[in-house]
Amino acid sequence: MADRYLSFTGTAPGRLLSRRLGLPRPVPLKRRSAGPDLDGGLLHLTAGRSGLGLAPVLARTGLPTGEPGDANDTGRPAAVVLDATGVRDVEGLAEVHAALHPVVRSVAASGRIVLLGSPLDAADHHQAAAQQALEGFTRSLGKEIGRGATVNLVRLTDADAAESTLRFLLSPRSAYVSGQVIEVGADATAGTGTGTGTEGAPPAGPWDLPLAGRTALVTGGARGIGEAVAETLARDGAEVVVLDVPGAEADARRVAERLGGLALPLDITAADAGARIAEALPDGLDVLVHNAGITRDRRLANMPAERWAPVLEVNLASVLRTTDALLAAGTLKRGGRIVATASIAGIAGNAGQTNYGASKAGVIGLVRSLAPRAAAGHGVTVNAVAPGFIETKMTAAIPLVIREAGRRMNSLAQGGLPVDVAETTAWLAHPASGAVNGQVVRVCGQSLLGA
Numbered sequence: 001m002a003d004r005y006l007s008f009t010g011t012a013p014g015r016l017l018s019r020r021l022g023l024p025r026p027v028p029l030k031r032r033s034a035g036p037d038l039d040g041g042l043l044h045l046t047a048g049r050s051g052l053g054l055a056p057v058l059a060r061t062g063l064p065t066g067e068p069g070d071a072n073d074t075g076r077p078a079a080v081v082l083d084a085t086g087v088r089d090v091e092g093l094a095e096v097h098a099a100l101h102p103v104v105r106s107v108a109a110s111g112r113i114v115l116l117g118s119p120l121d122a123a124d125h126h127q128a129a130a131q132q133a134l135e136g137f138t139r140s141l142g143k144e145i146g147r148g149a150t151v152n153l154v155r156l157t158d159a160d161a162a163e164s165t166l167r168f169l170l171s172p173r174s175a176y177v178s179g180q181v182i183e184v185g186a187d188a189t190a191g192t193g194t195g196t197g198t199e200g201a202p203p204a205g206p207w208d209l210p211l212a213g214r215t216a217l218v219t220g221g222a223r224g225i226g227e228a229v230a231e232t233l234a235r236d237g238a239e240v241v242v243l244d245v246p247g248a249e250a251d252a253r254r255v256a257e258r259l260g261g262l263a264l265p266l267d268i269t270a271a272d273a274g275a276r277i278a279e280a281l282p283d284g285l286d287v288l289v290h291n292a293g294i295t296r297d298r299r300l301a302n303m304p305a306e307r308w309a310p311v312l313e314v315n316l317a318s319v320l321r322t323t324d325a326l327l328a329a330g331t332l333k334r335g336g337r338i339v340a341t342a343s344i345a346g347i348a349g350n351a352g353q354t355n356y357g358a359s360k361a362g363v364i365g366l367v368r369s370l371a372p373r374a375a376a377g378h379g380v381t382v383n384a385v386a387p388g389f390i391e392t393k394m395t396a397a398i399p400l401v402i403r404e405a406g407r408r409m410n411s412l413a414q415g416g417l418p419v420d421v422a423e424t425t426a427w428l429a430h431p432a433s434g435a436v437n438g439q440v441v442r443v444c445g446q447s448l449l450g451a
Contacts, residue, residue: 003391003407006414024413027148029175030110031419037171040078040108041066047095048086052116057159061170077103079112079170084134085156087117088127096137104141110148113141114169116162117155119183131155135181142179142446143411150178150412150446161187161435167207168427176420178411179446188375188437189335210430212237215285217277219243219268219322220292222251224392225341228418229289232426234259238287243268243277268292268318274325284333287429288326290319290340290363295394297352308355315359320366327378334379337429340367341421342386342440348450360386364440371438381437383428388444391415410445 006026008014018025030038042063044054058065063079080103084096100113107113115138120128134153142151152169156162162184168174169182216233220226222244230240240261244252249265256263264280266273277285293315296307319340326332345353346360363384371382389395389406395415398406407415421443427433428441442450 003414005404005407024408025146026408026413027109027146029148029412029414030172031175031417032172032423038063038078038108038110038112040076040111042079042081042170043067043077043103045080045082045099045103046086047082047084047099048088048092050083050086052083052085052156052159054081054083054116054159057163057166060163061167063170076106076108077111078108079114080104080107081114081116081166081170083116085116085118087130087134088124089130090126092130093133093137096134100141104145107145107147107149110172110175111150112170112174113145113149113151114166115151115153117153119155119157119185138181139179139446143448145411148175148412150174152178153181154184155181156184158184158186158435161185164427164430164432165436168423173423173427175423176412176416176443176445177424177441180441182436182439182441184435185437187434188371188381189379189434209237210432211287211426214287214431215239215241215281215283216287216289216429217241217243217264217281217285218289218291221289222248222255224394225387225390225418225421226289226291227255228422229291229425230255230259230261232419232422233287233289233429234261236426236430238429241281241285244292268322269313271321273318274322274329277322278326278329278331281331285326285331285336286333287337287339288323288332289425289429290323290338292318293341293359295353295356297356299352300354303355311355312359312362315356316362316366319363323366323370327374327380332378332380335431335434336378336380337433338370338374338380338382339425339428340382340384342367342384344386344388344442344444344447344450347386347440347442348447367440368438375437381428381434383436383438384440385421385424385428386440386442386444387416387421388442388447389415390421390443391417409449410447412445414445416443416445 042065117134138153216238218230221230221242242252242256243264246265252263342363343360345357367384374380
C-alpha cells in the first residue's frame with residue numbers, strides 16, 4: 001500500500017503544513033538503482049590516534065574520498081566516515097564532537113554517517129567507557145539528523161575485514177538501517193579462504209556479482225520479504241532455491257522460474273525437512289536464509305495453546321532442527337552463511353505477540369550461541385536480520401491508525417520495503433562478510449522501540 005502521507009509531505013502544501021504542526025517530515029529514501037550509488041563525495045575524519053590504514057578501503061567504495069579542505073571536499077558530502085578507533089578517554093570524545101559538529105548539517109539528503117570504533121578493552125575501563133559512549137552518541141545522532149540520512153557504528157580492528165560492511169553502509173542498499181552497532185572481528189571462517197575462494201565452494205565473484213556459482217536456499221520464499229530476498233540473491237549471482245509450503249507451490253515455482261532457480265515445496269516444520277533439503281541439494285548449499293514465519297496474534301490471557309504452538313514451531317523450532325540437520329550432514333559448505341529472520345518484536349516486545357516475540361527472541365539466542373561454534377566447527381557464519389515495520393500485504397491489512405504509528409515511529413518516519421531486508425541479508429551472505437558473525441542487525445529505520 002502506498003504511503004500517502006510520505007507523498008503529501010513531499011509537496012509544497014505538505015511541507016508547510018507538517019512544519020507548522022510539528023509533524024514528521026519523511027524524506028523518500030535513495031535505494032539501489034542502476035545509477036550512481038550516493039550523490040557526492042565521502043569525507044574521512046579522525047578522532048584520536050588511529051593505525052587502521054583506512055584510506056585504501058574507502059577508496060574502493062567508489063566514492064570520491066577526501067578530508068576537510070582538500071580537492072574532494074565538496075562542502076556537502078554524501079557520506080562521512082569518522083575513525084574513532086583511537087578514542088580512549090573522555091578527552092578523545094571531545095575530538096568526536098569537534099570533528100562532526102561543523103559538518104553534520106551539511107550531509108546530503110539520504111546521506112551516511114559511519115563511526116568506526118574499537119572493541120571494548122576489559123583491562124582499561126577508561127577506554128571501555130569512551131568506546132561505549134560512541135554507541136549512545138551514534139543512536140542519538142541517528143534520531144536527530146533527519147533528511148533520510150542514517151548513522152551507524154562499526155567496531156573493528158582490521159579495515160580490510162570490514163570492507164564488505166563499509167561498502168554496504170556507505171551505499172543505498174542500507175537505506176533503512178540506522179542506529180546500529182555492528183561488530184566486525186577477524187574472519188570467522190579463517191582457514192577456509194572466505195572472500196577469495198573456500199574449500200568446497202567456488203571462488204568469490206566480483207563485488208557486483210559476489211554470489212556467482214553459489215547456491216542459496218530461502219525458506220518462505222514464494223512471496224513478500226522471502227521473494228525479495230530470493231530476487232536479490234539471484235541478482236548477486238546465486239542459484240536460488242525457493243522453499244515454501246506445498247500450498248504455495250504455484251507461487252514458489254513462479255518465483256523460481258523467473259529467477260532461473262529451483263522450487264522446493266516442503267513443510268519446513270516436518271521432522272525430516274532437513275534431510276529432504278539435503279537430499280534435494282546433493283552438491284551442497286552456500287547460503288541458508290531462514291525467512292519462513294507466521295503470526296497468530298492475541299493477548300496471552302486470550303491465547304489458547306493452538307495459537308501459541310504453531311508460531312513457535314514455524315518461527316523457531318523448525319529453524320533449530322533444520323540448521324542442526326544441515327550442519328551435521330555437511331550440506332552447508334565451509335565458508336557458508338546462515339541468515340535468520342528475527343524481528344524488533346523479539347527485542348522490544350509487542351502487545352498481543354507473546355508467541356511471536358518469544359519465537360523471534362529465540363532466533364536471536366540461537367544466533368548468539370551458535371555463531372562461534374558454527375564458525376569453528378563448520379566454517380559457517382550465523383547472523384540475523386531483525387525487521388521493523390515493513391510495507392507488505394500483512395502490514396497493509398493493519399488498521400489505519402496502528403499502521404500509521406508503525407510507519408512514523410522510527411528515525412526515518414516511514415516504513416521499510418521488503419528489498420531493505422533483502423539487501424541486508426545479501427550483505428550478510430556475501431563471501432567477503434566472513435568477519436561478520438553473531439550479529440543481529442535491525443532493519444527498522446531506527447525504530448523508537450527497543451535498542
